[in-house]
Each structure stands twice: as C-alpha cells, then as structure tokens.
Amino acid sequence: MATGRTHRPATRSRGIPEATVARLPLYLRALTALSERSVPTVSSEELAAAAGVNSAKLRKDFSYLGSYGTRGVGYDVEYLVYQISRELGLTQDWPVVIVGIGNLGAALANYGGFASRGFRVAALIDADPAMTGKPVAGIAVQHTDELEQIIADNGVSIGVIATPAGAAQQVCDRLVAAGVTSILNFAPTVLSVPDGVDVRKVDLSIELQILAFHEQRKAGEETGTPDEAASAQSAAPADAITPGAAAAAPAPLAPHRAAPGAGTDNGRQGPDGDVPAVMPA
Amino acid sequence: MATGRTHRPATRSRGIPEATVARLPLYLRALTALSERSVPTVSSEELAAAAGVNSAKLRKDFSYLGSYGTRGVGYDVEYLVYQISRELGLTQDWPVVIVGIGNLGAALANYGGFASRGFRVAALIDADPAMTGKPVAGIAVQHTDELEQIIADNGVSIGVIATPAGAAQQVCDRLVAAGVTSILNFAPTVLSVPDGVDVRKVDLSIELQILAFHEQRKAGEETGTPDEAASAQSAAPADAITPGAAAAAPAPLAPHRAAPGAGTDNGRQGPDGDVPAVMPA
C-alpha cells in the first residue's frame, strides 16, 4: 500500500480540468449520435442540449481543447468527434481485464458499450476453478493464478474489479504489481493504491442512497415542514430488511441534541452483505 | 419532457452540500464495518482513512449534520451509523423497480448490496414477453404493460433503468408519469425529466474513458514530452474495433491548428452499439 494514497485521479491533468474531462465522454456520445445521422455541424446550444449540460459550460469545456468551432456557424461534428476521441485516448486500443466473473462481471463482459469505444476485453479472470475455461461473452475465463502472466502478455494497463468486497484489495494489489495503472472498481470497498495509479469506483448502493436522500427531502417538503424536515414518512410497511445486530436508535455518547423530528423509527441496520452480484465461488 | 431540465439532483438540499451527501454513504459503509467489529468509537482520522477521504473533509461534512462527536475522544460508532442512516433516509424501506432485465438488470437484481441498505426490489420489469414470469433472483419478471400498476401498487418512488439506450427515455417517461421521482439510469443516454425528478446515471463506458484519458497522459509523460504529449503510443496492435463509417482523421471545417502530435492514427469510430448488456428482446 506504500504511501496509502487513495482514490481520485492525479488531479491536475495537463491543463484540462478534471470536471471537463469527465464531460468529454458525454459530448462524444452526443456527437457520435449526430455523426450517425450525418449531421454536419452543431451549435453549442444544440450539442449542449443533447449532452444534458448548458451551452456556456460546453463552450468553456471546448475552449480547453482549442478553438475547434466556427463563429456564427458552430462545430464540425466529424472533426470534433475526432478531436475528443484523440484527447481521450480513444484512437488507440485499450486492452482491459475483468477480474471476478460473477453476475456483474459477466454482465460487464457482455456489455456492448465496452468494445465500441476502443476498449477490448483481453481476458476474464476468476478465482473459482470451476469457472476456468468456461466461455463468457465468447471468452474463456482464466484462473487468477494466470493474472500476472495475462497482464504482461497483453500489455494491459486498465483493470476492472468485479469481485466481492473481501477480495478486491488483494486483487487490486496484484493488478498493480503486475503493471496495471488504472482501475475501475465495482466492489464496495475503498482501495489503497500507490501514487500514479488511478482508481475510479462505481457503487450501485451509493447511488441509490443519494437518491434516497433527495427522495426523503421531497417527501418531507410535501408533508409540510419545509425545513429541518426529516419527518420519517412511514408510508411503506416497516418491515426491517434484516433484524440483525444493532438495535433501534442507539443512545448518543453524550446528550447532544436529541434526535429531532418524529423520533423512534426502526433502527434499520443489516449485516453488510456488501457483495457485487454473485460471488465467484 | 416539459421544461426539459436534465440530470443532476435539484442541487440545493436543505443545508447539506451535495458533495457531502455523496460521501455520506461512504462513511456509512466504513462505520458499518466498524460496528460489526464492535468498535465503539472512532476518531475522524481513523474513519477518514477507512472511507478514503481526509479527516478535515470528514469533520466538515459531519459538521453539517450536527455536533455528533466528542472532543478529545471521537465519534460513537453506533450513534453515527444511526444518524447518517436517518439523514440518508435509510431508516425506511424503499421499494424499487428494475426495468430491463438483460444481463445487467439481472446482475442488479442479484446484487446483495441493494437489499442490505433499505432498498427492496419490488419488481422486475421487461418488455420481452418471453421473459414474463421467469424468475430472476427469486422474483418473477413482469411485463412492461403492468408498469403503471406495479408502481402504484407498491408505492414505488425509485426506478432503475437498465434497458438498451433506445428504450430508456420512453421507460423513463412512463415511470415518471406513474409517480416515480428518482431514477438511476444505466442506459447510456441523457434522460429528460420534469423538474422535481432526480436522475443519477451510471455509465461504464464513461468511467473507462476517463481512465483512458489519464492513462494516456501517463504514457505521454513516460515517453518524454511532459506537456502537450498526445504521442499516440501504439503499443497495442492497431486493429480498429470496427472498420465502420467515418474514415480516418476528418479535416477541420477551417484550417485551425492542424492536429498536433504524431498525426494519422486510425480514426476509430464504431457504430454506437450503446447498449447496456444484453437486450431484453
């Protein structure tokens, strides 16, 4: 784990702000669609609408790439597709490995959008010997023992981790040791990686929780209390997910502000169970 | 589509900054792990490390929730778990529907972390009649025709879209019309929703593209040119993914700055193929 740095790409990225980089794929997608419909040019306004951002932002983003538009006209679709692709490094082929061929890993392997943008699934790797040799998405699954060899043979620098949480760090360490420098992590764990390695994570559960937060606020406003709402609208049947461990509403260490709002809801809290899809075992 | 507002939650969220909200699930996960190990208290430093953020950020985040810590000691794990759960609205049960039971949809249905945090899969919906009645993750798939009824019967306010891109907007419109106000979108499309509806998206391809961008930069630095790099290191065999449409390096509309760096790489560009996993058809 060395310096123990975690997450977030190296931040500064040669001029182009991170926020802009994150939107380039969006623009590219919109442009690709236009390209397919043989639309020759777009205005910042139109393209922005198609990408779901506002035009000022889009123009500012593009300004970091250079002056690729034509005043009074707009942007040349084909040319922009090319420029953004190049900027993103999609004009080259990126072999990736997927580690952990459970439900999710298999879905990822089958995912069309993967291959369509310069990413090639070079190998599928799983720790379960029973999986070895089985074809998934037309590729034979290989055993974890081969990991280092596969990385080296294929010049893989991007790895996708779709293992259970418990195995993720270990897999990550091996990937990194074998030369992988970018990791897309689907396991619900924080990965420690040395400097120079980028990790991006995708966590379904987190996304849902963020939605739930806003959803709760909506419900709260609706019910009246337009402010410190939190009025636990117990519309849904209060069947706790799992009656496990920690009982309801634990008492604070010190008598801080007592839990506001309509108190005693059920202190839901299940055993972590954090595992992306089915386990490879 | 009404006002045609798109993406990003309603922004302002009653005091708590959006960035903080997005980190609460992370803290919760770390805390839950501690709770399972029966750790009674944590310092901001320890918890921050476990969640992969720095301690100052964590303390600032928690300060928005209230003063839940004890100076000189730290935070009470159980109490914090409860407070954050409540803040996120996880003390109640959230029924969700998953629309589009292809590869990805099925993986999502099987995803353990789903149910473990207050989210209950109320129904699986697919447009393919051949899927109807089939059990996936122990739940019988229902046909799209039933969508409105299912939403109403179960009081669903959160929907997950895992259909092909082409069907996503239509499904989204139906979900919204039926009363869904939060959507987690896995289809690679920008969804238009009326105000008051939150959309969060998860796009594998986008994440990989962001990684590729940074990866390319790394490769560039390595090879010398520490600045406007873009020196297309053609290590991998230049087998274009799909030799489709648009030829190589289209010419700019006007003679702007000619494409810098080692010019003529292959103008990769396949038929969109944007489909998350297998299609329900």
Place this chain on the structure above:
DNA sequence: CTATGTGAAAGCATTCACAGCG
C-alpha cells in the same frame, strides 16, 4: 447578425490551522 471564445464574477468545495471542549 449569429454563435464562438473568454475574461471577470459568483458560487462551491476543499484545505488550513487553531480555538476551545471534554
């Protein structure tokens, strides 16, 4: 006269650093 490109202003988020509570 239209739509880009961009300084300058405003708004958020992160980090610093330290006062002050237990």
Place this chain on the structure above:
DNA sequence: CGCTGTGAATGCTTTCACATAG
C-alpha cells in the same frame, strides 16, 4: 492534552455577458 468543530484562506467550477470572428 487530544481531537472535534469551524472561521478563514485557497482553489475549482460554473455562470455571466460581451467583444469578436466569420
């Protein structure tokens, strides 16, 4: 005396609004 909670400083991102190229 350690560790939280938080103003103040810094840095990023978004938005505004307009000069300017075509």
